[in-house]
Amino acid sequence: MRKKIVAGNWKMNMTFDEGQKLTSEIVNMYKDEAVKDVIAVLNPPFPHIFPVKKLIGATEGIALGSQNCSDKDAGAYTGEVSAKILASFGVQYVILGHSERREYFKENNELLAEKVKQALANGLTPIFCCGESLEIRTAGTHEPNVKFQLTESLFGLSPEDFSKVVIAYEPIWAIGTGKTATADQAQEMHAALRRHIASKYGKEIASETSILYGGSANPGNAKELFSKPDVDGGLIGGASLKSRDFIDIIKSF
Numbered sequence: 001m002r003k004k005i006v007a008g009n010w011k012m013n014m015t016f017d018e019g020q021k022l023t024s025e026i027v028n029m030y031k032d033e034a035v036k037d038v039i040a041v042l043n044p045p046f047p048h049i050f051p052v053k054k055l056i057g058a059t060e061g062i063a064l065g066s067q068n069c070s071d072k073d074a075g076a077y078t079g080e081v082s083a084k085i086l087a088s089f090g091v092q093y094v095i096l097g098h099s100e101r102r103e104y105f106k107e108n109n110e111l112l113a114e115k116v117k118q119a120l121a122n123g124l125t126p127i128f129c130c131g132e133s134l135e136i137r138t139a140g141t142h143e144p145n146v147k148f149q150l151t152e153s154l155f156g157l158s159p160e161d162f163s164k165v166v167i168a169y170e171p172i173w174a175i176g177t178g179k180t181a182t183a184d185q186a187q188e189m190h191a192a193l194r195r196h197i198a199s200k201y202g203k204e205i206a207s208e209t210s211i212l213y214g215g216s217a218n219p220g221n222a223k224e225l226f227s228k229p230d231v232d233g234g235l236i237g238g239a240s241l242k243s244r245d246f247i248d249i250i251k252s253f
């Protein structure tokens with residue numbers, strides 16, 4: 001049975017106090033409201049990693065993630081943070097290939113393949129993002145476009161390594177725009193990605209791969225999105241900054 005995951009991507013938001021308050025509220029609600037069978041992953045900016053980890057403590061079902069890691073192992077790379085350092089602070093997941101990293105920081109499929117390798121070599125679970133622009137969606141070439149991102153960055157992995165990766169499908173036109181993909185559009189792409197994974201790694205690994213949806217997901221649309229057979233959770237931006245909304249999304253399963 002593949003895992004259900006709802007990951008909150010705080011992006012470049014939250015001061016220290018705000019992050020502490022948000023985390024405490026999420027941890028308390030998750031426990032008090034007896035959330036079960038859905039892993040919540042908090043992905044704060046780097047300085048929050050250690051204090052957020054302390055607040056999560058040993059809470060079963062809540063994990064810590066980061067929003068990026070270096071493609072390098074260690075050394076003189078000013079400003080970079082390696083997967084090894086993150087793992088040593090208790091980080092379990094890392095978001096890689098987010099469209100904002102691809103667009104603003106010029107991360108390409110080749111670089112992302114290296115980051116994925118670093119994450120896996122250090123025991124982190126990559127949440128590998130893929131998704132098409134509005135232009136590509138309008139041209140109708142979204143399916144081959146998104147499959148290509150997986151092929152280029154992930155299909156060099158051994159079956160054993162690939163089976164540790166989580167995929168997040170995030171149509172760029174739906175991120176932060178309030179314009180969610182319909183549940184049917186999400187299902188169509190998730191099913192296509194699962195078939196693509198099966199063509200490389202076989203049906204068993206494909207059926208065990210968690211594929212999350214991201215892009216203006218909120219408590220009002222999560223239930224319909226999560227009701228689709230190939231949607232295994234969400235990568236949540238804006239709505240993950242409000243504890244009530246984030247927990248309500250988790251409880252939409």
Ligand SMILES: O=C[C@H](O)COP(=O)(O)O
Nearest residue numbers: 009175176215216237238
């Ligand atoms: O990583 C999260 C996605 O970019 C979605 O962001 P959003 O929920 O604010 O649209």
